[in-house]
Amino acid sequence: MKKLLFAITLVTLALSACKKYQGDTxxxxxxxxxxxxxxxxxxxxxxxxxxxxxxxxxxxxxxxxxxxxxxxxxxxxxxxxxxxxxxxxxxxxxxxxxxxxxxxxxxxxxxxxxxxxxxxxxxxxxxxxxxxxxxxGPIGPWVIKQIYFAGSNATTGALFRDQFIEIYNNSDSVLYADSLYIAEAIGIQNTTSSIIYRQTNGQYDWSKSQGMPSNIDANNDYVYTRTVLMIPGSGRQYPVQPGSSIVLAQTAINHKSPFTGSDGKTISVRDPSLTIDLSGADFEAYYAPFLPRPLASDIDNPLVPNVNVLSYNGTDLVLETSGRMGYVIFKNKGTVDIKDFPRYPFPTIATPTANTDKYSQIPLSYIIDGVECQTNVATARVPKKLVTPLDALYTYVPNGIYSSQSVIRKTEGIVNGRRILKDTNNSSEDFDFLPLASPRGFK
CATH class of the missing domain: 2.60.40.10 (Immunoglobulins)
Structure with missing residues (x-):
């Protein structure tokens, strides 16, 4: 009996010791x-x-x-x-x-x-x-200040209709927003697909895209975009003072109040405190002219200039509400029109068809600022779309989708009343969040 008890004790100790080194613990x-x-x-x-x-x-x-x-x-x-x-x-x-x-x-x-x-x-x-x-990486005069991608409650708020992007003059001089480009950086949105070429970091291996030149660094020297918008203007039409910003709204209206959609029906929210007033936005994205069936909520505010739409995705400037996108701003440094830049399909193992979507290739050297966003759920995050020189990590809103929260760049200091926003090319360091998105707000 003593031998049996001794043997059981040894087995128990052995199992206990092994448990400490289990790979999933x-x-x-x-x-x-x-x-x-x-x-x-x-x-x-x-x-x-x-x-x-x-x-x-x-x-x-x-x-x-x-x-x-x-x-x-x-x-x-x-x-x-x-x-x-x-x-x-x-x-x-x-x-x-x-x-x-x-x-x-x-x-x-x-x-x-x-x-x-x-x-x-x-x-x-x-x-x-x-x-x-x-x-x-680039430290430019313009920075992406605030991105409101999460939207507000799908039942009591405005869903995704109240989304916006804010861009800030972080310099000490007047800048002109004319011909400033805003784009969504595209990349892989899942980690399971087996029909594409991947890099070691899990992101698309763009060097394997159909038609891609072999003498360039396709993965590190470029960003691939699905939406490209341009601020209009004659060159000095839209001045932005130091410490001021421009707001690009999906739809430039007061989302707290009822409004009439393009179908003639009233659109309203149950809880106005969950959403925001974008009637004072500087620009709006109006996609209706390009679509056979535009969203009823995509109405044109005649008092707010529309951005030029070079390429778009979906039925409006609908930012992914979970966050898993990259955003860049840039200026054209060359003689080639941006709309004529090369476009490439995803690097699929199967040969793309003539109808396969293609994405604009923007040189890194053109980009002024970039911000990577991710979901608040760590296990649902996807490989980074922006390379380290543009953004070392990423930012997110802690309450996630339809939370009314936005990501916003931190204030680093104030000089003669002008706020200087933090810009280290690491959104994990540079950004915080607002519990309720606030156009032209600060953190």
């Missing part, structure tokens, strides 16, 4: 993890400091963030991190005087370098590592 067996941050440019790696690179670990299970800083050699050694899925990012700001002194290149603004890896799985094995390559 996280946060039980902390492990060691090494981060190395280096500049992607070998020349800059020799010149610029790697001390105090900010390293952020965001746990995809509970969205908790932990922040660390590298040593002088750009490394960070973690002695105890729980296994799981993490978004890992690195960022460092080099002040203009330091950048000029170290590189000899004269700049008048800080240079921000970023790197990231989304959904990195840390297992129960010790001594894993990651090498993050720091890249600088």
């Amino acid at each position: 996280t946060e039980i067996h902390p492990v060691k993890f090494l981060v190395s941050a280096n500049y992607a440019s070998e020349n800059l790696s020799k010149l610029l400091s790697k001390t105090q690179v900010k390293i952020t670990f965001k746990n995809n299970k509970n969205n908790k963030e932990n922040i660390y800083y590298t040593k002088s050699d750009g490394t960070l050694s973690l002695d105890s991190i729980s296994p799981g899925s993490y978004d890992i990012s690195a960022s460092i700001e080099v002040l203009p005087a330091d950048y000029t002194r170290l590189t000899g290149e004269i700049v008048n603004k800080s240079i921000i370098f970023n790197a990231s890896e989304k959904a990195r799985t840390i297992t129960i094995e010790d001594n894993q590592s990651i090498n993050l390559k720091l890249i600088s």
Whole structure:
């Protein structure tokens, strides 16, 4: 009997010990993890400091963030991190005087370098590592300030009719919005399809698209867009003062009040507090002229100028309410009309047909600012559409679809009454949210 009890005890201890190391049980067996941050440019790696690179670990299970800083050699050694899925990012700001002194290149603004890896799985094995390559991105005078994609309650609010995008003059000079382009960046929206070519990060491998030239870096030097809109104007028709913004509304009306749709029927909301007044928007997207059956809610406010629609998706400027899109603003730097830019289909394994949709290829060098959005549900997030120089990670609204929440860029400082918004090319750092979207509001 004693032998039997002894044997049972040994088996119990063995099972208990094994349970600790089960691969599907996280946060039980902390492990060691090494981060190395280096500049992607070998020349800059020799010149610029790697001390105090900010390293952020965001746990995809509970969205908790932990922040660390590298040593002088750009490394960070973690002695105890729980296994799981993490978004890992690195960022460092080099002040203009330091950048000029170290590189000899004269700049008048800080240079921000970023790197990231989304959904990195840390297992129960010790001594894993990651090498993050720091890249600088565009820091332009225009920034995307606020994106209201979530919409308001489908029953008591305005659904998606009240969506808008706000663009801000983050400089100290008057800018002209004329011929500024706003576009939705397209990419893979699921992680299960087996009929497409993918990169190692899960995103489309655009280099495999039909007709794509072989002598370009199709995945890293371009953004692919499904909607391209342009602010009209003669060149100096729409001035925007420093610290001011322009609002592009899906439909520029007061969504709190009843209105008559294009079908003659009244459209109203049960709870006006859930939605917003967009009658003061600067521009609106009016798709009805292009559609055989436009939405009844897509009415034209004659007091608000319409943007030029170069390409569009769906029945109106309906932003994906779960958030899983990228948004970019850009100006044309060349002599080729944007509408004549190359267009390519998704990189499907099967040969596309003549009727397959195609998407505009926009050079990264044209882009002034980009923001990646995702869903609030970590397990439903999709591979990033914007490369690290444009946006190292992403932003989202915590309450998700139809929550009336918007994502909004943080205020970094105020100079002579002018708000300067944070712009590090990392939306995880730069953006917060508003519990109720507010055109021209601040955070």
